[in-house]
Amino acid sequence: MQKNILFISAIFLTTGTSIAQSNDTLEKIKASGYITQGVRDSSGALAYTLGNGVYTGFHYDICTNIIRDIQKQLGIPQLETKYVLVSSANRIPLVKNGTVDIECGSTTNNLARQKEVSFASTLYIEEVRIAVRADSKIASLADLNGKTIVTTTGTTSIQTIRQNKRAQNLDFREVNGKDHSDSFLVLESERADAFVLDAQVLAGTIATARNPKNFKIVGESLSIEPIAIMIRKDDPAFKKAVDDSIARQVNDNTVAKLYDKWFMQPILPSNTALNLPASAATKAAWKNLNDKPAEHYKTN
Secondary structure (H helix, E strand, O other): OEEEEEOOOOOOHHHHOOOOOOOHHHHHHHHOOOOEEEEEEHHHHHEEEEEOOOOEOOOHHHHHHHHHHHHHOOOOOOOOEEEEEOOOOOHHHHHOOOOOOOEEEEEEOOHHOOOOEEOOOOEEEEEEEEEEOOOOOOHHHHOOOOOOEEEEEEOHHHHHHOOOHHHHOOOOOOEOOOHHHHHHHHHHHHOOEEEEEHHHHHHHHOOOOHHHHHHHEEEEEEEEEEEEEEEEEEOHHHHHHHHHHHHHHOOHHHHHHHHHHHOOOOEOOOEEOOOOOOOOOHHHHHHHOOOOOOOHHHHO
């Protein structure tokens, strides 16, 4: 867990300015002596903040190990990690323009995004679900008809609902939070009836709420999506280094141990366990490492 966060001004998004842009990320890292890691503040157990600039989570730990392996590969005595706080809205632009070398949050790998960025081998297969207040009568997708749904700007959840065959005749109102914490606040303050997002993000957000028992996750899985670490496109050497580290962490059981730590054991700050065992799809991803997009899972 680290406290050194490099905050990036919006000017980099509006002007397209690149920080240390390079077609060869490994070369850039070796020359500069640092790597830039994108972190999230409210992406469930995958990546979140404990406050005061301290960040942690499953993907955070995986990336910490990746960076150590890259340091060994480059044969350099010291490698500094600079941290950039990213959001659902700016994460892809910041990876594309070179501000962030490796984004370790909760990004869905899909065909549209693969046109802009690359993804490391998948270690977590997510289900999109529905979170509601505990006293809500909403129990399934069909119950969202006539309701207000909140999700986070830059995520794919609303598209997921609209593409679901069971939602063809649903009429609902959509509102957006600027990040996952803001979206949850919209639900908590009763400005929305349901919060639709990745199940582990919902579970993690509920676990860290002031009153976790006031909320529940309901309904069927709306989609199955691969969540992966994101890197720049067209940099095969860096992708190989990242994927090789992931393969090493799977083979030596590091990934399984980290999964148990973050999804089965009590986690800070509330010391509440998510109790989300690794799904069959997630275990299959570990067994057959790949970077296939979400569309693959929808057709197989």
